[in-house]
Amino acid sequence: MHFDQNEAVYVRGLGIDDIAPVYHLGEELFTSDRYPYLYKIWGDWEVIGLYNADPDYCLVAEIDGKLAGFILGTIITKASWTYGYIRWLGVNPQFQRRRVADKLVDQLVSRMIEDGARFMLVDTDPNNTPAVKFFTRKGFGNLHQYVFLSMNLSKHEHYGRLIDYEH
Ligand SMILES: CC(C)(COP(=O)(O)OP(=O)(O)OC[C@H]1O[C@@H](n2cnc3c(N)ncnc32)[C@H](O)[C@@H]1OP(=O)(O)O)[C@@H](O)C(=O)NCCC(=O)NCCS
Secondary structure, three states: OOOOOOOOEEEEEOOHHHHHHHHHHHHHHOOOOOOOOOOOOOOHHHHHHHHHHOHHHEEEEEEOOEEEEEEEEEEEEEOOEEEEEEEEEEEOHHHOOOOHHHHHHHHHHHHHHHOOOOEEEEOOOOOOHHHHHHHHHHOOOOOOOOOOOOOOHHHOHHHHHHHHHHO
16 A cells, blocks of 8 residues: 655544554554563553643644554652653554654653653563664663563473473
8 A cells, every 4th residue: 555655643632542552553553472571461440540630741643533542651759859761652553654753752742851851661462573672762861671581381280280280
């Protein structure tokens, strides 16, 4: 499908009617087969919860009236510091590489600055090259990798027996 590269990207606050389409777009983007050890789990509660907590930090982008992307964030205050945290950012594959994410982040950051944020935080899987490149280009740095461990309980000597017993 061809899209006019000049078609305007319109960013606005997320509304009640956007919750379901945003959730479904996230389902396409945050699949566990792409990043099997995904530590953050996408679900409808993520959209509803963040929207309830901080509607000002939930934005959608539209191109020609179609949902092009979304950003869901929150503000964290610790001691005297205020951090803006980007929890989820997603762009419809049809509209990627057209500065949709760029505009969503710019608008969210400017809202957060107004509310006192002086630092921004974001996290993603280290293998998520598009996201790592995107955020680096936006000026994020000071990358820390942390260890995420997992365990298949069924294959564990002790816990596996507990599971067998449950059955
Ligand atoms: C990461 C993501 C949000 C970027 O959205 P986007 O609207 O395509 O990004 P932009 O068009 O604003 O990109 C700006 C720059 O970011 C970098 N970038 C974006 N996508 C990239 C990719 N697939 N590969 C390499 N660099 C990429 C490039 O430097 C790009 O500039 P360029 O197009 O001039 O090369 C999008 O790929 C996405 O939704 N991914 C799946 C969900 C996800 O991983 N979200 C982030 C973690 S919550």
